[in-house]
Every structure is written in C-alpha cells, then in structure tokens.
Amino acid sequence: MAKKKYYVVWKGRKPGIYTTWAECEAEVKGFKGARFKSYPTYEEAKRAFQSGKSEVASTQKKQPTHTTNQNQKKTSIYYETTSISVDAGTHGNPGPVEYQGVWTEDGQVLFKTKPYPLGTNNMAEFLAIVHALQFQKEKNLNVPIYSDSQTAIGWVNKKKAKATLVVNEKSKPIWNDVSKAEEWLHEHGIPNQVLKWETKDWGEIKADYGRK
16 A cells, blocks of 8 residues: 655645645646655655745755866756656566656656566667656646666657667567657657766666666
8 A cells, every 4th residue: 555645835836735646746737847745744744845945945956066087077966856767677688678757756656567578678768758758748747857778868869769679579569669659759759858867976767677
C-alpha cells in the first residue's frame, strides 16, 4: 500500500497543502513556473508551506560553481527538480529492456513499460524521452525532461533513432514502437526541453533501475 503524502504548492493556481496528487496536479499543471513538493507528514508540509519563499527556492537544487583547472571557464552545476527524469533498465545490451519516467523531485513513477523481449539501452531511452513528451502534452505540462543518454537525446533531436539492432521476431515490438515514436516527433516536434543528466555531478538519475 502506498504511503500517504502531503503536497505543498507554493506557486500555482491556489497555493496550499493538498492530500492527493490529483489535487496538486490540478493546481500546477500548465501553470508556468509552478513550485511544489511532497512530504511524508502533514507537520513537515505545514512547516514547509509556512516557510514560504525560502522553501520555494530549494525546489531547484544547486551545486557550487566550480572549475577543474584555471584554463576552463566556471560552470554552474544544477538541475531543476520540477522535471521528469527517464531511464532504461536492461538485462544485457542488447537484451530484455524496459523504461520508466519519474518526477525528479520525489521519484514518483509517472509511467513505465513492461519489458521488451529484445532491445538496446539507447532504444529504450529514446522511447522513454518521447513517452515523457507525450505524457506532458496529454497533461498540459511544461517541465524539462532529463535523460542520461546523450545518444538518445541526439536521436530525439534528429527525430530518428539510428539503432543497428537486427530486426527479428524478438526485436519487432521495440522497433514498432520506435517507428511510432519517430512519427510522433515529426508530427508534434519537441515541445519541452530535453536535457542531459550529469551523473558525475548529480549522482544516478532519479529514474535509475539500479542494475549497474
């Protein structure tokens, strides 16, 4: 049974504390610059809501500015917690593969697939990004999407998956979905930011399956 959560909305149609995701979503989806976060107890949610401005600022995690040597320019390292993170989980590459998308802020699963009999990590990452784009269009959301696969992000930008996986009975299911995803991209474009998750700086992506 899922644990009870309390959702604080600092910036939305009607700021307040909500007891279900459906109520919270109604206040923030489609609202530009929405700020919200879940808490395990009402007391924590109440304190966070009352703290107001300082807590809103903390919804965007920031890391210190740093340099690796004097010849490199400084880079601000941060990620936006009000976002969707996606990742693939494989058993061999190629092999059985699946993917999921979660809220970066709290790891809540938004969507996931059953395993494909045969596929590659990058193919599943590509499908996960497109699924996240479709999810946001359906929900009228506009938040960044993070993936730790630069290859898959490149495929999405080009609207074409350059996979070399052999086509056979086991790989047909994922190839069929890849073709549908490419068609969707050509029809709808890329309405949301798709960004690279910097594992070295931020740790494993929030949608990680933990199979490394």
